[in-house]
Amino acid sequence: xxxxxxxxxxxxxxxxxxxxxxxxxxxxxxxxxxxxxxxxxxxxxxxxxxxxxxxxxxxxxxxxxxxxxxxxxxxxxxxxxxxxxxxxxxxxxxxxxxxxxxxxxxxxxxxxxxxxxxxxxxxxxxxxxxxxxxxxxxxxxxxxxxxxxxxxxxxxxxxxxxxxxxxxxxxxxxxxxxxxxxxxxxxxxxxxxxxxxxxxxxxxxxxxxxxxxxxxxxxxxxxxxxx
Numbered sequence: 001x002x003x004x005x006x007x008x009x010x011x012x013x014x015x016x017x018x019x020x021x022x023x024x025x026x027x028x029x030x031x032x033x034x035x036x037x038x039x040x041x042x043x044x045x046x047x048x049x050x051x052x053x054x055x056x057x058x059x060x061x062x063x064x065x066x067x068x069x070x071x072x073x074x075x076x077x078x079x080x081x082x083x084x085x086x087x088x089x090x091x092x093x094x095x096x097x098x099x100x101x102x103x104x105x106x107x108x109x110x111x112x113x114x115x116x117x118x119x120x121x122x123x124x125x126x127x128x129x130x131x132x133x134x135x136x137x138x139x140x141x142x143x144x145x146x147x148x149x150x151x152x153x154x155x156x157x158x159x160x161x162x163x164x165x166x167x168x169x170x171x172x173x174x175x176x177x178x179x180x181x182x183x184x185x186x187x188x189x190x191x192x193x194x195x196x197x198x199x200x201x202x203x204x205x206x207x208x209x210x211x212x213x214x215x216x217x218x219x220x221x222x223x224x225x226x227x
Contacts, residue, residue, distance in 0.1 A: 004140060008074035015067050016097075023064075023101050027110025035106060035113045042116040061120025062127070068094050069128030070136060079137060087129055094125030 036042055046057035072093055073079070078086045098121035105111035 004074060004079070005077055008071050012068070012071040012075045015071065019064060019101070024104055024108050024111065026108055029110045032110060032112050037115050039115055039119060042114055043120075058120060061117050062124035064117075064124065065094055065098055065121040066124035066128040068097065069125045069130075070132050072125075073129070073133060079140060083134060083137075086133075087126070090129050090133075091122060091126045095122040098122055098125075 043058060046054045049057075069090060072090045073086050078089070095118065098118040101121075102113040102115070102118050106113045
């Protein structure tokens, strides 16, 4: 997962640099429209100008920051977090980036801030997240978040002593005892895994840690009388 996060961070930085170059470089123009602070004004004008104008204005606004919908959660390590919370954080981050670009454009010659651009940029981030991130997340967790051979292991608590087991498809259940001893218990009906050489059963571990429980009440009383 570290490789995925590093690659996503590099791609995110490259995309933000490209966006900054496209939106914040000065332009030599004779006339620019004033800053638009009324929502949907530019969108209505683009729709009234025909399909080509709408595709250029609205489509360009949606696509400008759209890759952030995938790159932001991957680059910030959100892969194993909930989809709803990640969607909220990603959309808010995209909105903040779009707002920062719009505010910076007010001080650049030939560039104009537009509230509709902020809305379209944010919508593009959210749309790409909803369409692409969930299946990409499932694919990465299935292939990149498992061990060798695509075997996913899960942790669970077993037994009255709070022992933690690590069980995978190999059928071998690891147990961590109260004193930190690690062993492997072979389950019946399954072949022995060649990479595991030591097998410590739960009964032997409890007997070693608590000898009075393994001897039973009769032998413990006999030991006291003999002493």
